[in-house]
Amino acid sequence: MSLMPMLIGGDFDGDTVVIPEITAEQFSQHSGKDPEVYSGARFGSDGNVYRRQRHNAVWSRVATWLVKGSAGDYQLKRTTTDTLTTDSGSGGDWVAMSSNLDYDVQYLSSSTGSITADVTFEISNDSSTTIAGPRVYSFSASFNAGRPG
Numbered sequence: 016m017s018l019m020p021m022l023i024g025g026d027f028d029g030d031t032v033v034i035p036e037i038t039a040e041q042f043s044q045h046s047g048k049d050p051e052v053y054s055g056a057r058f059g060s061d062g063n064v065y066r067r068q069r070h071n072a073v074w075s076r077v078a079t080w081l082v083k084g085s086a087g088d089y090q091l092k093r094t095t096t097d098t099l100t101t102d103s104g105s106g107g108d109w110v111a112m113s114s115n116l117d118y119d120v121q122y123l124s125s126s127t128g129s130i131t132a133d134v135t136f137e138i139s140n141d142s143s144t145t146i147a148g149p150r151v152y153s154f155s156a157s158f159n160a161g162r163p164g
Contacts (some may be wrong), residue, residue: 032089032138034149035064035078039153044069045163050126052156055101055119058112058136060086080138080147087113090139097132109142123158129157 037056044054047071053072057065062081081089081095090109093102100121104110105150137148 031082031084031140032080033082033151034080034136034138034148036150037064037066037077037152040083042153045157045159047159050122050124050158050160052122052158053119054121054154055099055117056136056152057118058091058116058135058156060112060114062086063116064088070141072121087111088140088154090142091116092137092139092145093118094133095132095134097134099132099134100106100130109139112138118154119152120156122158125159125160127159129155131155 042054044052045161046052052069053067055067057074058080059065063080064080066077067077089093089112091104091112092109093098093104094106099118101117101119103116103118110116118134120132122128122130132152132154134154135149135151137145140146
């Protein structure tokens with residue numbers, strides 16, 4: 016038995032793509048000293064999902080979306096009623112996954128506060144039929160002056 020389905024939360028008998036479950040806690044980013052806080056997801060053209068790091072805006076791998084095949088064979092659609100700081104595709108449109116697709120919120124103020132977004136993702140192989148998802152990712156970036164971290 017392969018560990019891969021257990022690790023990314025899927026059973027892929029016949030599946031070629033999945034949108035892995037990533038909890039809101041994994042996307043929740045808080046700071047008390049650096050007022051630039053990032054929270055978001057990247058669907059990498061390498062077949063991995065990344066999350067945005069808190070202060071330095073670096074991406075770290077958290078899961079795999081491409082089980083088999085080529086990223087260029089798929090499209091991603093996102094829907095949200097919230098405002099994203101970085102948005103690799105307009106809402107409701109399918110975007111080719113042959114390049115990195117970034118979606119995030121950024122809290123860039125020295126005043127205490129936060130920004131959030133709930134984003135629903137779907138993957139298709141023909142720009143009309145969803146084959147993975149929908150899955151909601153909840154992004155949260157906050158700054159609390161004086162709070163540790």
